[in-house]
Every structure is written in C-alpha cells, then in structure tokens.
Amino acid sequence: MTTLKDIAHLAGVSTATVSRVMNGKGEASPQTIQKIQKIIQQVNYHPNRTAKMLSAQKSNLIALLIPNLRNPFFSELVQQIEQAANRQGYQIYLCNSEDNRQKVEYYLETMQDNYVAGAIIDSLFVEQMDLDQLEQRHIPTVTIDRTHLKHPYAALNVDHLQGEYLATKSILQHQKQAQLVFLSGPVGEQSSQDRYQGYLKAIQEFGATSLGILYGDFTYESGYQQMTQFLQQHTDLQGVVCSNDAMAVGALRACQDHQLRIPQDLQLVGYDNTRLGKFTNPRLSTVQQFGINYFDLIIDELTKQQKQQYWLTPQFIARESTYGGKND
Amino acid sequence: MTTLKDIAHLAGVSTATVSRVMNGKGEASPQTIQKIQKIIQQVNYHPNRTAKMLSAQKSNLIALLIPNLRNPFFSELVQQIEQAANRQGYQIYLCNSEDNRQKVEYYLETMQDNYVAGAIIDSLFVEQMDLDQLEQRHIPTVTIDRTHLKHPYAALNVDHLQGEYLATKSILQHQKQAQLVFLSGPVGEQSSQDRYQGYLKAIQEFGATSLGILYGDFTYESGYQQMTQFLQQHTDLQGVVCSNDAMAVGALRACQDHQLRIPQDLQLVGYDNTRLGKFTNPRLSTVQQFGINYFDLIIDELTKQQKQQYWLTPQFIARESTYGGKND
DNA sequence: TAATTTTACGTAATCGGTTACATTTAATTT
DNA sequence: AAATTAAATGTAACCGATTACGTAAAATTA
Numbered sequence: 001m002t003t004l005k006d007i008a009h010l011a012g013v014s015t016a017t018v019s020r021v022m023n024g025k026g027e028a029s030p031q032t033i034q035k036i037q038k039i040i041q042q043v044n045y046h047p048n049r050t051a052k053m054l055s056a057q058k059s060n061l062i063a064l065l066i067p068n069l070r071n072p073f074f075s076e077l078v079q080q081i082e083q084a085a086n087r088q089g090y091q092i093y094l095c096n097s098e099d100n101r102q103k104v105e106y107y108l109e110t111m112q113d114n115y116v117a118g119a120i121i122d123s124l125f126v127e128q129m130d131l132d133q134l135e136q137r138h139i140p141t142v143t144i145d146r147t148h149l150k151h152p153y154a155a156l157n158v159d160h161l162q163g164e165y166l167a168t169k170s171i172l173q174h175q176k177q178a179q180l181v182f183l184s185g186p187v188g189e190q191s192s193q194d195r196y197q198g199y200l201k202a203i204q205e206f207g208a209t210s211l212g213i214l215y216g217d218f219t220y221e222s223g224y225q226q227m228t229q230f231l232q233q234h235t236d237l238q239g240v241v242c243s244n245d246a247m248a249v250g251a252l253r254a255c256q257d258h259q260l261r262i263p264q265d266l267q268l269v270g271y272d273n274t275r276l277g278k279f280t281n282p283r284l285s286t287v288q289q290f291g292i293n294y295f296d297l298i299i300d301e302l303t304k305q306q307k308q309q310y311w312l313t314p315q316f317i318a319r320e321s322t323y324g325g326k327n328d
Numbered sequence: 329m330t331t332l333k334d335i336a337h338l339a340g341v342s343t344a345t346v347s348r349v350m351n352g353k354g355e356a357s358p359q360t361i362q363k364i365q366k367i368i369q370q371v372n373y374h375p376n377r378t379a380k381m382l383s384a385q386k387s388n389l390i391a392l393l394i395p396n397l398r399n400p401f402f403s404e405l406v407q408q409i410e411q412a413a414n415r416q417g418y419q420i421y422l423c424n425s426e427d428n429r430q431k432v433e434y435y436l437e438t439m440q441d442n443y444v445a446g447a448i449i450d451s452l453f454v455e456q457m458d459l460d461q462l463e464q465r466h467i468p469t470v471t472i473d474r475t476h477l478k479h480p481y482a483a484l485n486v487d488h489l490q491g492e493y494l495a496t497k498s499i500l501q502h503q504k505q506a507q508l509v510f511l512s513g514p515v516g517e518q519s520s521q522d523r524y525q526g527y528l529k530a531i532q533e534f535g536a537t538s539l540g541i542l543y544g545d546f547t548y549e550s551g552y553q554q555m556t557q558f559l560q561q562h563t564d565l566q567g568v569v570c571s572n573d574a575m576a577v578g579a580l581r582a583c584q585d586h587q588l589r590i591p592q593d594l595q596l597v598g599y600d601n602t603r604l605g606k607f608t609n610p611r612l613s614t615v616q617q618f619g620i621n622y623f624d625l626i627i628d629e630l631t632k633q634q635k636q637q638y639w640l641t642p643q644f645i646a647r648e649s650t651y652g653g654k655n656d
Numbered sequence: 657t658a659a660t661t662t663t664a665c666g667t668a669a670t671c672g673g674t675t676a677c678a679t680t681t682a683a684t685t686t
Numbered sequence: 687a688a689a690t691t692a693a694a695t696g697t698a699a700c701c702g703a704t705t706a707c708g709t710a711a712a713a714t715t716a
C-alpha cells in the first residue's frame with residue numbers, strides 16, 4: 001500500500017509537508033505543491049481512511065441502526081438515507097440489528113470505534129441507556145420513531161395513532177358497521193401498538209366491530225400465514241387493517257385464496273407506502289409516513305445539529321384495495 | 329473513551345500485558361490475568377476496532393459490492409450474505425455502487441483502507457483491472473455472476489441462458505406458436521443479454537415469435553412503464569419473459585390494467601425467485617438462481633480460499649403466472 | 657548590512673492498539 | 687549455593703495518518 005511516507009520519500013520532503021499539501025493546510029511553496037501533487041497523481045495515492053480516522057478521531061460515517069432488512073420499508077429507508085448522506089459527503093455505516101439486542105449492543109459500541117459523525121436510530125431494542133451513552137460520547141443522534149426515548153438531539157416522530165385512524169376510517173366511511181381485524185407487528189412493538197389504538201379509535205367512532213388482533217413480523221409470509229389462519233375461523237370479515245405494506249400484501253393473497261374479492265367483499269389497507277403498493281392487484285391503499293424530502297433533513301440535523309423535534313403528519317393514500325380508491 | 333492505556337494504568341501494568349491478556353497470547357500470571365479481567369469488566373472496556381485494524385493490518389470486514397438496492401434481488405442477497413458472514417464472525421462492509429462507476433472506484437479503494445478480509449463482487453462496472461488490483465493487494469475475492477472476468481479466486485457463475493431458456497420453454501410448451509416479448513435489464517447488461525439468448529433459443533426451438541425486447545432497469549416502475557407502452561401498440565401478445573421478478577410484477581400490473589388475464593390471455597415469467605413472487609396475484613412463475621446454502625459457501629470461499637469455480641444450474645419454478653403452475 | 661518578520665518545512669508526539677525483543681524475577685537443575 | 691532455564695512483564699517500534707511547535711531560509715524592514 002502506498003503511504004504518506006512513500007510520497008514524502010519520493011518528493012524528498014517530510015510527511016508533514018505532504019500531509020499539509022494534501023489537505024491544503026499551512027504554507028507550502030508552489031514548487032513543492034506541484035511536485036507533490038504530481039507524484040500523488042502518478043502513483044495514484046490516496047490517504048488511508050483507517051489511519052485518518054484514528055488520527056483525526058472522526059470519520060465521514062453516519063451510523064444507521066435499523067431492526068432488519070426484511071421489511072421493505074427499511075430497505076427503502078436505507079436507500080433513501082444513503083443517497084441523502086452521499087450527497088453531503090457522508091457514507092453510511094449500516095447497522096442491521098436483525099431484531100436482536102446483542103447486535104444492537106455490538107453496533108452501539110462499534111459506532112464509537114468508527115468515530116461516526118452521527119447516528120440515525122430506528123430500531124426496537126434501543127433503550128434510554130443507549131441514547132444516554134451516545135450523548136455522553138457526543139455522538140449527534142437522530143431518532144426516528146422512538147418517541148418515548150429522551151435525548152438532546154433531533155427526533156422524527158410519527159403519529160401512528162393518527163395514521164392508522166385515517167386508514168381505518170377510510171374503510172369504515174364506506175361500510176360503517178364493518179367487522180375488522182388488525183394485523184399487527186410483533187407483540188410489544190410500540191409503533192404497532194400505537195397503530196392499534198388508532199384502529200380502535202376509528203372503530204369506536206363508527207360503532208364498528210373489531211374481531212381481534214393478529215401478530216405478524218412485518219414480512220409477506222407472516223401476513224399470509226396469519227390471515228390464512230384467521231380466515232379458516234371467520235367468514236364474517238369486512239376489512240383488514242395492516243401494520244405495514246408487506247404484511248398487507250401477504251394478507252391480500254390469503255384473502256384472494258379464500259375467494260374474497262378486494263375491495264368488494266373485503267377492504268384492506270397497508271402502511272408505509274412502499275413502492276410495491278402501486279403494483280399489486282388490486283393496488284394497495286396505504287399510509288405515507290414521510291416524504292422523500294425528509295431524508296436530507298435527517299442528515300442536516302446530524303451535521304448541523306439543529307436539534308429539532310419533528311412530528312410528521314401521516315397521510316392516507318387511497319388506492320384500489322379500499323372503496324373510494326383511485327389509480328395513481 | 330476508555331483505552332488500553334487506561335486499563336494498564338488501573339492495573340498497574342504495561343499496555344503490552346493488558347493486550348496479551350485480552351488476546352490470550354503470551355504468558356501472564358493468574359493473578360494479573362484476574363486483576364486485569366476484573367478491571368475490564370468494571371469499566372466495560374472493549375478495544376477500539378479502528379486502532380486494531382490499523383495495527384493488525386486486517387479486519388473482520390467483508391466487502392460486498394452490489395450495483396444497487398432497488399432490485400429486491402439484491403436486498404435479499406445482502407440479507408442472506410450478511411447473516412452467513414455474521415455466523416462466521418464477519419461483518420459486512422456494504423458497498424452499494426448505485427449503478428455508478430465512480431462509486432465502484434471509491435469502494436474499491438476504501439476496501440483496502442478498511443483492511444477487508446475479502447470481497448464479494450456482484451456489480452456491473454467492475455472491470456478486469458479492478459480485479460487485478462484486488463489480487464495484487466491479496467484481497468481474496470469471490471465474484472458472483474462476473475463470468476467474463478478472470479482472477480485466481482473463487483467464482484459463482486450462473487447460466488443465464490439456460491435459466492431463461494427454461495422459463496421461456498415453460499410458456500411455449502403450452503402454446504407453441506406464441507408471440508412473446510422480452511423485458512430486459514438496461515442495455516448492455518450482460519446477464520440480461522445472456523438471458524435474452526436463452527429466450528431466443530427457446531423461441532427458435534418451438535418456432536414461436538419474438539415481438540421484440542424492452543429495456544427496463546429492474547424496478548417495478550420500469551416493468552410497468554415498458555409494458556404499458558408496449559401494450560398500447562400490440563394486442564397480439566401471448567407471453568412476457570422478464571429479466572427479474574420486480575419488473576415482472578410491474579409488467580403483470582400493466583397487463584392487468586389492459587384487461588388481460590394471466591395466464592389465460594397471456595403468460596408471464598419472472599427471474600430470481602424473490603420472496604414477493606409467492607404473494608402476487610397470480611403467483612409468479614420464476615427462475616431460481618441459487619439456493620440459500622450458497623451464502624455460507626461464499627463466505628467459506630473467502631476465508632478458506634478454496635478458489636473454486638461454481639456453475640449454478642438455474643431451476644424453473646412454476647407458479648400461477650404460466651400454465652402448468654401450481655401453488656407452493 | 658544587521659535585525660526582524662514571513663514563509664517553508666522538518667521533528668516528534670499523538671491517535672489506540674500489537675508485538676518482537678529485552679529484562680527482571682521465579683523456578684529448576686546441578 | 688551457583689548456574690541454568692522458564693515464566694512474567696516491560697520497553698519501544700510500528701501501523702498511516704495529523705498537527706503543535708521549532709528552526710532554517712527567504713523576504714522585508716530599518
């Protein structure tokens with residue numbers, strides 16, 4: 001590997017001079033600058049990032065802690081955030097915790113080792129203690145959807161209750177006395193619990209009935225499986241409210257396997273507005289949590305540390321899996 | 329940050345001793361071992377990875393270079409490989425090139441800076457030169473589906489021609505004189521070109537007709553858009569052969585928007601066997617490139633350097649979007 | 657021309673670890 | 687008890703950068 005020292009040798013100067021030239025800091029005569037730059041070109045030298053990190057005690061990495069990549073919502077999130085980060089000269093240090101507390105701990109430790117410029121936290125299993133530690137280490141943090149956690153940095157909060165209320169309402173507006181079921185994420189998952197409350201609120205408001213709550217794990221497979229099982233025992237269902245799009249797609253297929261027409265026999269809504277939703281048959285009505293412009297904002301928060309709290313207003317997107325939907 | 333030096337101070341020994349104890353290398357008296365371990369526990373010390381990397385000139389990172397994350401094939405690949413890597417104590421250094429040569433170059437450079445233990449290369453825009461460089465730097469490499477590139481390490485090759493031949497055949501077997509169209513990846517994309525050849529081979533063999541080739545970019549959106557456009561000009565189509573599942577899903581929706589029943593009016597096949605395929609309506613017939621057990625093998629190749637060449641035999645998976653399909 | 661200020665560059669410490677080698681101390685051997 | 691060997695630990699160089707500080711050379715001023 002070509003090092004600073006090599007360049008210094010070749011140019012007949014000290015490493016300090018080369019370093020200064022590379023970073024445009026301090027003084028250097030035009031001749032030396034030229035000579036050094038020429039050599040750098042010739043041997044295609046580029047400074048070692050690891051050494052740089054250690055020396056500077058900082059990096060251009062932004063940690064992105066997510067629970068998994070199975071839920072398309074997160075793979076889309078990763079893409080969007082990565083692009084926004086790149087635009088501002090940052091790289092993403094992807095911390096996929098695989099729904100596993102141990103991995104969360106591992107990544108929280110290695111974030112520090114990697115001298116990350118900031119952390120974006122969107123994961124269950126992150127506790128107050130962890131955020132306190134990040135704060136103590138002066139790692140700017142943006143939490144996404146971790147409303148119950150406290151820290152002095154920025155937070156993007158999502159009103160799940162309101163979102164699912166809107167979604168559920170969209171079903172009930174066309175069928176006030178409908179019997180519905182709620183397809184939730186894993187037991188204990190806060191966002192799903194909040195969404196469940198929104199679902200219940202709409203049900204009460206319209207005097208409709210909830211036939212229960214099903215627990216999936218945000219995958220197509222679990223949506224399909226839970227719904228299939230449910231339909232074996234219930235025939236009097238008019239609507240399914242799902243805690244994410246992927247499960248909605250699974251549930252949709254399960255309903256169709258039971259010869260139910262969507263939305264005529266049964267209305268169905270997803271959540272998250274993942275790209276797939278526009279291409280299912282029928283197209284999926286869903287809830288949009290945040291628009292594409294929020295990702296740059298997240299990176300800005302980390303780098304400029306404006307330390308704002310955002311409350312995002314979810315929007316219902318009507319498509320074909322509920323009445324009143326339209327193509328888009 | 330707690331450092332080795334801190335521990336050494338607390339224990340009243342030198343950093344060398346602490347390092348030895350931490351790594352179980354060299355000799356140390358039972359008392360010192362105990363004392364040091366106790367302190368490490370107390371202050372929750374863990375060695376800095378960056379410093380370790382620099383010092384040891386190696387890391388537990390495996391670079392995974394992919395073209396993008398938009399194609400679900402790749403997001404599923406990332407998950408699988410990450411899990412396999414984790415099982416063997418490695419972390420993934422995700423290099424998402426965003427279909428961009430510059431980023432490929434950036435990542436190839438930083439791989440070296442990160443002292444990666446190996447690289448998994450599955451990306452267009454990687455040239456022979458790049459692999460030569462990796463070889464020169466002694467970075468063990470596994471290429472996936474880069475048949476035309478030469479290097480002394482392991483390679484997983486996929487017979488795209490055969491895969492698409494099987495897929496096309498499955499359509500033609502039930503409708504020998506069908507008129508088909510091929511929905512390809514971007515112009516110049518090698519795997520799509522190979523698949524196109526397989527498609528043509530089956531067409532010739534059955535005396536069927538190809539109405540042309542459409543170029544998408546492996547996204548739902550492009551599949552939908554290309555197919556919609558095509559259907560505005562053609563009404564005599566009996567089959568669509570797609571170069572990946574995501575475009576197939578988009579194309580499927582486009583066909584359905586044109587009131588075509590699948591598979592009765594028109595048969596359609598995807599490629600890659602992504603998870604979604606089991607949940608579309610109709611379920612998607614597709615081609616499986618490699619099974620789940622291949623991911624551990626890839627990591628093994630990197631760490632044990634068996635330097636094998638693999639040719640994977642693609643398998644056609646019949647579902648409901650072609651005749652002769654069945655649920656699974 | 658001598659004194660002073662600027663400019664250009666080198667020396668050496670530092671980041672947080674690892675490790676070859678030297679040294680001290682303890683245990684064995686004669 | 688002296689000599690030898692083995693065990694325990696310390697010293698210092700190193701990985702590849704950055705940077706505070708010092709010094710030599712050049713430019714400016716007196």
